[in-house]
Amino acid sequence: MTMATVQTPPKISAQGVNVFYGDTHAVDNVSLDLYQDEVTALIGPSGCGKSTFLRCLNRMNDTIADCRVSGQILLDDEDIYASQIDVVQLRARVGMVFQKPNPFPKSIYDNVAYGPRIHGLADTREDLDEIVAVSLEKAGLWDEVKDRLDHLGTTLSGGQQQRLCIARAIAIDPEVILMDEPCSALDPIATAKVEALIEELKGGYAIILVTHSMQQAARISQKTAFFHLGQLIEFGDTTQIFTSPTSGRTRDYITGRLV
Amino acid sequence: MTSLPNLKKRWGRPQVQRRLRRRYIYERIFRMLGLAAIGVAGLALATLIVSVGKNAFGGFVQTSIDVDIYLNPEDLRPSSARYRHDFAERVESADMRKLLADALERQFPDIDTDSERRRALQLFSLQARRTLRDYITATPEKIGQTVRMRLLASDDVDQVVKGNIDPRVPESDRRVKDKELAWLAALRADGRISRQLSTTFFTGGDSREPEIAGIFGAIIGSVLTLLVTLLTAFPIGTLAAIYLEEFSPQNRLTAFIEVNINNLAAVPSIVFGLLGLSLFLSILELPRSSPLVGGLTLALMTLPTIIIASRASLRAVPQGLRTAAQGLGASPMQVVFHHVVPSAMPGILTGTIIGLSRGLGETAPLLMIGMVAFVVSTPNALTDAATVLPVQIFLWADSPERAFVEKTSAAILVLLGFLLAVNALAVWLRQRFEVHIPD
Structure with missing residues (x-):
């Protein structure tokens, strides 16, 4: 599996990325390659910079006033921090699912249809219906909601809401999906469903998943990156990271001794 | 690390019980203060509504007087000086005050001076003459007959009828004099005084005359x-x-x-x-x-x-x-x-x-x-x-x-x-x- 991915160029290539919040150095010189059709897990203790790094990949950090980013992040060999890049278009290519399910206070249908609508991806009403249906189906939610598409998205259960958010993200057919601890607000059953969904989705997208759950990283990711104090300590195949980490800190963290 | 003092023993102390009782008392006091605050606010609101409402009721109704008017053709004839062909204009130029004053003189035979005629006329609103004029213009066939009309009373009469003018006040301090009160008493005894909901109040504009002022x-x-x-x-x-x-x-x-x-x-x-x-x-x-x-x-x-x-x-x-x-x-x-x-x-x-x-x-x-x-x-x-x-x-x-x-x-x-x-x-x-x- 490793051999197969090495020959294709990386989908996203981060080179020497530094992030500062005011005087705080949140991400310290991180270089990382992320591949299509793979799930990459970012793990590390709270405040280690993994979420901050994730948010650099679709420039969500731009909205934070005193946040500065340096270094290079290439999406298909194009620097996403270059001045000619349209952030709005970038975010359409790099979708995001957040820690807390955040459906719009609109109907289930409108939640999923929102992205295609604002980007003009659907030509007809039937077209849009199909995009919504397929997205919900891919997110494993169709059977649960097909009879109540006009209900408010916010009336669904937490796990359903998170899958709705995933459906909303994939409805605009992004190339990369960033997931920032998508299961941390969910119960174990909902978590299992979302995990199964991520596994199904990995073909066709590059998925980058920030998680606090070692088991989750081990179960569904192919690559794992371990962050500590803003630095990338170790990055490699998940099996290798979890069975024979090269860094002592990585070993300490995954065995629960480093906090 | 030092160990905690023996808290089990402290829990048993009477201070703990006293403190608890005091907390309950404070709680009750706070609730009562809250209720009292709501009570004061409610009382203020009730006072406003009652005091405004009590007066307001009178503002919505207006007093009228029924009076028998002889539509004297003599008075409606064109005067020689201002000859008018047009009937409406003729009515316009006719003296409604005279018609009304004559009617009042028939009603109250004790009127004999001009000043008394004027005072009797002042029982009515200025609106009364307009009503009379409009009536004649609309129904010219009634000329020559005596008709009973309900005409708007003046604001002073209205106030007397509503009991807002105290007849025990010395006559010189009163806007409505004894004579007028006597006339009103007679009219009332005759059943000629009535009160109606004032539509003018809702449909009219401002006026110097309270009885025809509207909002x-x-x-x-x-x-x-x-x-x-x-x-x-x-x-x-x-x-x-x-x-x-x-x-x-x-x-x-x-x-x-x-x-x-x-x-x-x-x-x-x-x-x-x-x-x-x-x-x-x-x-x-x-x-x-x-x-x-x-x-x-x-x-x-x-x-x-x-x-x-x-x-x-x-x-x-x-x-x-x-x-x-x-x-x-x-x-x-x-x-x-x-x-x-x-x-x-x-x-x-x-x-x-x-x-x-x-x-x-x-x-x-x-x-x-x-x-x-x-x-x-x-x-x-x-x-x-x-x-x-x-x-x-x-x-x-x-x-x-x-x-x-x-x-x-x-x-x-x-x-x-x-x-x-x-x-x-x-x-x-x-x-x-x-x-x-x-x-």
Whole structure:
């Protein structure tokens, strides 16, 4: 599996990325390659910079006033921090699912249809219906909601809401999906469903998943990156990271001794 | 690490029990204070409603007198000096006072001097002659007959009938003299005095005569004025709030603007009147006393309220909603107008309506721009001279006639009704636009 991915160029290539919040150095010189059709897990203790790094990949950090980013992040060999890049278009290519399910206070249908609508991806009403249906189906939610598409998205259960958010993200057919601890607000059953969904989705997208759950990283990711104090300590195949980490800190963290 | 002192033993101490009892007592005292506060507020409200309502009832009804009038053809003949072919004009020039006075003389045979004739005529409102004239114009076939007509009494008679004039007061201190009281007693004994709901009060404009003064002109003035306020203050206020909250950089300038907006909300309303006076009347030379200028002046006053309320409700929109939309590639404007503003709408509307209802009850700034004028006609355009309900109340409260006390109360009741309606609208809009957003 490793051999197969090495020959294709990386989908996203981060080179020497530094992030500062005011005087705080949140991400310290991180270089990382992320591949299509793979799930990459970012793990590390709270405040280690993994979420901050994730948010650099679709420039969500731009909205934070005193946040500065340096270094290079290439999406298909194009620097996403270059001045000619349209952030709005970038975010359409790099979708995001957040820690807390955040459906719009609109109907289930409108939640999923929102992205295609604002980007003009659907030509007809039937077209849009199909995009919504397929997205919900891919997110494993169709059977649960097909009879109540006009209900408010916010009336669904937490796990359903998170899958709705995933459906909303994939409805605009992004190339990369960033997931920032998508299961941390969910119960174990909902978590299992979302995990199964991520596994199904990995073909066709590059998925980058920030998680606090070692088991989750081990179960569904192919690559794992371990962050500590803003630095990338170790990055490699998940099996290798979890069975024979090269860094002592990585070993300490995954065995629960480093906090 | 040191070990805890023996807390088990301390739990058993009597102080613990005493403390607990004291806490319960404080709790009870606090609840009673709360109830007392609500009681005082309720009492104040009840007093207002009772005192206004008691007087207001009289303001809605008006006294009339039934009188038998002989439509004397002699009196309706064209006078030689002003010969008119046209019947309507002939009636117009005829002396209605004479018809009425003759009728009164038949009613009260004790009238024999001119001054008594005049005093008897003063039992009736000026409106009575108009009613009589209109009747003759409409039914000329009745000329030569005696008809019983119900004519509007003067405000003084009205007050006597309503018991607001004490007959025990010495005659010289009374607007209604003994003679008139005797006439009224006779009319009453004859069953000729009656009280009706005054439609004029709801359909007429202002008048110097309390019995024919109405609030319709003021209501229309208020509606037009508030319309101007709404149409200017709402878009400007919400756009300012949206820009300040969602787009503007956070720097010293925006902080300065924010402080100033907050201060403006506390500026006395009369100052906005002065601003309106110098800006709209002196510089822009817009028509004085008009709903246009009144509305713009109230808009100045309402703007800070709307901006502050809108900003607060925009700020209360969970950040997750913005990031969700941004994450899908929505542009900043799409984020704001598709998601943030709709979610903040209930709060924005509530703030706007609070501002408007303050404007509805405002008098002081309107005095400064000349809306205090005595306006009889109902305004037809935004640039017509007009008055508004609170100013009308102010003017009537200032009038010497006893009957205006009732009119004032009645108008206050109508104003309170409008305020209630506006606030009910706010509640309805709030529920209509309310969406549940998980935060």
